[in-house]
Amino acid sequence: MHLKANRIFLESATRDFKRTGAVAPSSRALAEAMTRELARRDRGTVSVLEAGGGTGSITREIARHLSHGDHLDVYEINSAFAWLIGQRLREDEAFRVEATMRVHNHAIENVERARRYDFVISGLPFNNFEPETVREIFEIFRRVLKPGGICSFYEYIFARGAAKIIAGKPAERERVDGVGRVVKKYVNRYEYRREIVLRNLPPALVHHIRFDLWSD
Ligand SMILES: C[S@@+](CC[C@H](N)C(=O)[O-])C[C@H]1O[C@@H](n2cnc3c(N)ncnc32)[C@H](O)[C@@H]1O
Numbered sequence: 001m002h003l004k005a006n007r008i009f010l011e012s013a014t015r016d017f018k019r020t021g022a023v024a025p026s027s028r029a030l031a032e033a034m035t036r037e038l039a040r041r042d043r044g045t046v047s048v049l050e051a052g053g054g055t056g057s058i059t060r061e062i063a064r065h066l067s068h069g070d071h072l073d074v075y076e077i078n079s080a081f082a083w084l085i086g087q088r089l090r091e092d093e094a095f096r097v098e099a100t101m102r103v104h105n106h107a108i109e110n111v112e113r114a115r116r117y118d119f120v121i122s123g124l125p126f127n128n129f130e131p132e133t134v135r136e137i138f139e140i141f142r143r144v145l146k147p148g149g150i151c152s153f154y155e156y157i158f159a160r161g162a163a164k165i166i167a168g169k170p171a172e173r174e175r176v177d178g179v180g181r182v183v184k185k186y187v188n189r190y191e192y193r194r195e196i197v198l199r200n201l202p203p204a205l206v207h208h209i210r211f212d213l214w215s216d
Contacts, residue, residue, distance in 0.1 A: 005055035005088075008080050019077060021125020022156075025054055029199035030154065031061035033206040036195065037150045038065045038119050045069035047115070049144060051108040051122040051137075052076060056085040058123055060092070066099035073115070074101070075108045108137060116146045122153040127163055131178030138186050142211045151211070154204045155183065157196070189213070 005025065013020040026034070035058070038048065048066070053059045053074040062072060076082040082105035089095045089103065104111075108124065120141045126134045141151045160180050164173045190209035197204045 005057075005084060008084055009055050012078055012080060016078070018128045019125070020054075021128045022054070024201050025057040026123065026154075026204075027197070027200040028057075028061070030197045030204050030206070031058045033195045033197045033204075034058050034121055034123075034152050034154060035061045035065055036206075037152055037193075037208050038062065038121070041065070041118070043118060045071075046118040047071045047146075048073070048119045048121060049111070049115075049117040050074045051111075051120065051141075052124040053085050053103070054078075054081050054123060056081075056088050056092075058121060059085055060088070060094045062121060063095050063097050063099070063101065066097050066101075068098040070099035072099060072101040073111075073117075074103045075106055075111055076103065077105070077107045079105050108140065109133075111140060111144060113143070115144060116149075117144050118146055118149050120145055120149070120151040122151065124153070126153075126155070126183060127159050127176060127179055129179065130175065131182045134179050134182045138182070145211060147212055148210070151209050152206060153209075154197075154206045156202045156204050159202070 009025050048062055050059055050062060053076040059074055066072060074085055082103050086103045089101050160176050163176045167173050186209060187207055190211055190213050191207050192210055192213060193208045195206040197206060
């Protein structure tokens with residue numbers, strides 16, 4: 001399964017880097033950091049939303065922390081990835097848990113608006129999106145989270161600087177700067193903990209935010 005997942009990831013990254021947004025699936029260390037708050041949960045049963053499941057490296061870690069009565073929805077826009085995660089849910093030992101888990105081959109923008117979650121765990125490649133799309137997605141996360149709910153997401157360290165150097169064109173540099181401003185706004189207002197993960201390619205910074213920390 002590991003080799004197959006890596007092959008599908010490489011094919012997608014080569015074909016559509018903008019959406020895939022990574023050169024490799026997340027490491028175990030990054031998956032652990034992304035699920036640290038879920039692991040420390042102090043609620044009875046929980047509902048989790050994963051945005052951008054990829055080949056399932058973070059999904060697998062999420063599943064480790066789920067048990068009877070819990071629910072997981074994974075939204076993944078790429079049909080090859082969504083298919084792979086679906087197959088892993090059925091066949092991979094790591095996913096043999098009693099929780100209910102569903103994979104949706106849809107963009108996160110189409111998430112079922114009526115559902116509410118305790119945790120949102122996002123692997124979306126914000127740096128590749130338009131600033132307005134990033135803002136829209138943060139607002140979706142805010143809306144679907146229950147009071148006290150936690151949103152965890154990561155950024156690759158130095159990624160925006162590198163993207164601007166590679167971009168060359170002023171419009172592209174402005175887009176990347178715009179994404180930076182949106183992410184910074186949410187981090188400055190709502191972050192309560194962050195974690196640097198060096199054991200990942202490339203190293204990453206995990207943000208944990210709570211929208212009810214400050215009222216607007
Ligand atoms: C950087 S990869 C992360 C994959 C995986 N979570 C990991 O960490 O290894 C980003 C993933 O987000 C997916 N994606 C991109 N835009 C999306 C969207 N609007 N809605 C849902 N998934 C999206 C991509 O197809 C890709 O699988």
